Amino acid sequence: MPKATFSELRLEGVTRAFAKSVALSDLSLTVKNGEFVALLGPSGCGKSTALNCLAGLLPLSAGTISLDDRRVDTLAPERRGFGMVFQNYALFPHLSVRRNVAFGLQMHKTPKAEIARRVDAALNLVQLSAHGNKHPSQLSGGQQQRVAIARAVVMEPQVVLMDEPLSNLDAKLRHEMRGEMQRLHRELGLTTVYVTHDQEEALSLADRLVVLHDGRVQQIGKPEEVYLRPVNTFVADFMGYRNLLAMTADGEGAGGDLHVSGLGMSLTARHPIAGDARGAVTVAIRPDDLVVGEVEGNRIDVLVQSVEYLGKDFELEVQTEQGARLFLRTSEHLSIGQRVTIGVRPDRVMVYS
Ligand SMILES: Nc1ncnc2c1ncn2[C@@H]1O[C@H](COP(=O)(O)OP(=O)(O)OP(=O)(O)O)[C@@H](O)[C@H]1O
Ligand SMILES: [Mg+2]
CATH class of the missing domain: 2.40.50.140 (Nucleic acid-binding proteins)
Structure with missing residues (x-):
């Protein structure tokens, strides 16, 4: 499956309303190819809603999502070419690490030799080559998290969407994994949209931050801009x-x-x-x-x-x-x-x- 290329992922006026509430309002954002963008904000501000809209797991109430000039919000999730890493890993407990990582490629009827080659490369990337035959229950939280990441990147997605991927880990492991995330992003140059409520994590990982509050964008900017020049008291409070x-x-x-x-x-x-x-x-x-x-x-x-x-x-x-x-x-x-x-x-x- 050749990796499709694009130069910009564009969200325009993306809105998600539920019967009695608006979870996300008028999100407009352009993500450049290879960019790492963090969606940041307190619980309930609409981060997961934004990510799920991007992934196609939630329909939009208004707005559009496009890769360059191609609309993707009208496509089913699996046809968008996005990879997703969920907060709770969602690994198959009865499958080995290798088979967890190979699963998506098998579903796409990829030839066996190619599956083996790509799974090897993905496991190598997340430094789990020695653990391929174990089951998820035999791995630590951080290792399981890395399996989830390998499973997403093995598909060579155009965009990776990650929803609080480190939130279940203890402080030390979080810090280690932050370094891993940086290394992965550097080595693969993957376009990444990353959700977190942890300002330190967002500041250290992202090229750009999108700060949300009550479903609305408060500020979009480089980490140092948001940190040093918060645009309002909400962002200031959130940034410490x-x-x-x-x-x-x-x-x-x-x-x-x-x-x-x-x-x-x-x-x-x-x-x-x-x-x-x-x-x-x-x-x-x-x-x-x-x-x-x-x-x-x-x-x-x-x-x-x-x-x-x-x-x-x-x-x-x-x-x-x-x-x-x-x-x-x-x-x-x-x-x-x-x-x-x-x-x-x-x-x-x-x-x-
Ligand atoms: N299915 C739903 N029906 C109605 N309201 C919903 C639904 N899903 C989410 N919401 C509301 O939308 C808002 C945003 O939720 P969302 O899950 O996007 O927040 P979040 O920023 O990811 O929070 P957290 O950090 O706690 O994961 C919340 O107020 C939530 O109650
Ligand atoms: Mg969430």
Whole structure:
């Protein structure tokens, strides 16, 4: 089966409504050949719905899916040429690893010699060549996961769709498998749409992120764009901007910096909000962007309320004189009850109106 080539997978206005709710609304996205795109968001935001629509397991209520100029949303799942890796592996328990991987090729009546060659190559790729004759129950979770991946890639799909493929694994194995995923993607150059609710996983694997909330796209961008410049408070919160503060914008200073005040703080932000520079705003700051000591005029005097040891550093809860609570991460050893000045670089203060 020759691998069909395409340059773009395009989703336009993809919507999936159920009787009483809309699970996914107006998703428009172009995935380039060879690109790794992660769909990211909290439980219930519509990630699996989007993937199942792509796979053809759920019909669209509106919109189109195309490979270049060819519509594929009208095709049955098996005719789209997409591979799917499910969260729960869905391996056949009564078949050996080899036969699990060979299954799809057998269904396509691929010649025996070719099946043997491709299954060998796929098992080699996921580093399971020594386990071909075992049954799934004799494998670890990570190994089973790799069988599921081999079973998808052996078909040489045009696009691989993965729904939280690492979510059943423990932290160490997840981390190892993340490396494996990267290696596989590099070696095969497979176009991948990958669903996860884990922002670290998405940041480390994807070329581009699509952040969803309540079935709607919030932001599409490169990992560093989404991480450093979340477009709204939802994305900021999801990307770990744990300090979300109701403050007031007091207008622009020299050089276009924005001054915000409230809760016993007066701060300068380097990337001011678009629109009105005065009035109620939400300020978002990551705990690891707050540092001990004043920074470029940004000075907050606080009292240490609690200290949590995290191995490499500490997470502190501190309080301003007006009682606002802030979280900061630091390697400095501070004690409860200590008074301390903290600061934040103006370009790490996000302001949303
Ligand atoms: N068959 C269905 N009928 C009605 N509503 C549904 C159906 N399937 C999903 N939904 C709703 O659509 C929304 C999105 O569900 P979806 O499974 O896509 O979320 P998800 O982002 O994959 O979440 P999770 O991270 O928990 O897997 C949810 O509110 C869910 O309740
Ligand atoms: Mg899901």
